[in-house]
Amino acid sequence: MSYDLVVRNITYTDIQLYYDGMVELLLSNLEDWHDFDTDKFKKWLWRAVSDPETDTLLCTHGYLPAGYFIARTITPVWSRERISSDVVLYALPSYRGKGVAVALLQQWAYNLQERGVKKALAGYSLRASHSHARDAYKRAKFFTLGEIYARKF
Secondary structure, three states, X not given: OOOOEEEEEXXXXXXXXHHHHHHHHHHHHHOOXXXXXXXXXXXXXXXXXXXXXXXXEEEEEOOEEEEEEXXXXXXXXOOOOOEEEEEEEEEOHHHOOOOHXXXXXXXXXXXXXXXXXXXXXXXXXXXXXXXXXXXXXXXOOOEEEOOEXXXXX
């Protein structure tokens, strides 16, 4: 089967179309780790879509969502340099191993380079059982930095 994947910025229309599915996926995967507030997340996502320091990406296969990626760029208090870190990287189970995560990570890297951001950190919520995610970070040229992944541009 051929996968014609498209990665693009999440739009307000996408929030309306795919939000319930995003929340269901996040709730099922966060388990007891976070007290996930769906209303707070939706308000944040609405603001994030138009925030130039937040990457909100959607990977689609036709009209169907295949994966999501959200990252935030900040200047940490200990640095003069802006650093971006992922908030959510999620490939739907039926699309794992099909290049979705790599496509999302590559678009993120491109966006960061366009904005002059030189460093990215990722994989904070990565579970050891998600070998597809670990492989995707490696294929997208991230290196391990302790228990997370990092990349310099």
